[in-house]
Amino acid sequence: MRPSTHSYTQSLVSSLIAEHGEARAEEIVRGWVANEPILIDSDTEILKSLAAGRGDVAITNHYYLGRLLEEDSAFPVQLFWANQADRGAHVNVSGAGVTANAPNRENAIALIEWLSGDGQEMFAGTNHEFPANPAAPVHPIIAEFGEYSADPLAKEELGRLQSQAVELMNRVGYQ
Numbered sequence: 266m267r268p269s270t271h272s273y274t275q276s277l278v279s280s281l282i283a284e285h286g287e288a289r290a291e292e293i294v295r296g297w298v299a300n301e302p303i304l305i306d307s308d309t310e311i312l313k314s315l316a317a318g319r320g321d322v323a324i325t326n327h328y329y330l331g332r333l334l335e336e337d338s339a340f341p342v343q344l345f346w347a348n349q350a351d352r353g354a355h356v357n358v359s360g361a362g363v364t365a366n367a368p369n370r371e372n373a374i375a376l377i378e379w380l381s382g383d384g385q386e387m388f389a390g391t392n393h394e395f396p397a398n399p400a401a402p403v404h405p406i407i408a409e410f411g412e413y414s415a416d417p418l419a420k421e422e423l424g425r426l427q428s429q430a431v432e433l434m435n436r437v438g439y440q
Contacts, residue, residue: 266297266303266305266311266323266324267304267305267308267311267324268305268306268440269435270306273326274434275427275430275434277324277355278290278294278430278433279423279427279429280416280422280423281293281294282426282429282430282433283418283422283426284352284418287429290430290433291433291436294433294434294437295437298439303320308326308329309329309332311323311325312325312329312330312333312342313333316340316341316342327393327394327395327407327410328392328394330342330344331406331410344410346410346413348416349414352418353413353415353416353417354414354415354416356416358397358420359394359397361376361380381398382398385401386402389401390404395407
């Protein structure tokens with residue numbers, strides 16, 4: 266697993282708090298600690314560790330597996346979409362914004378508009394992500410992962426609960 270300092274881990278624990286409440290989220294994270302996970306601060310290295318037999322299961326973002334499969338189509342790790350019978354898989358998002366004092370505001374807005382429209386295929390495809398724009402095609406490797414149900418939790422909740430998630434992980438000894 267990733268360490269507690271990783272933003273993906275903090276986001277995941279925030280989603281657990283939002284979905285289950287703090288007491289149940291703490292039980293879940295205590296379970297992680299009890300399993301004595303190998304902590305690796307790189308999704309790619311986590312997947313390579315699985316392939317090398319250093320574990321049976323891991324939590325990573327799908328696009329890291331997509332990148333490894335592009336390098337080696339026989340990479341021996343298979344994706345599993347979590348929580349498909351209930352809340353859906355946890356989803357991290359990438360975002361963009363323009364600062365109030367941006368010297369080239371119009372160009373910045375034009376870039377963001379391009380990235381969310383015509384550029385979405387290049388951005389998502391190159392990074393092996395599912396495109397945010399539903400009209401953009403999905404990279405063939407990623408399309409093979411199949412459809413999934415995403416957790417509908419408002420992403421603002423993840424940020425709102427982040428400090429609580431960090432406190433929870435510290436309290437239970439999740440490094």
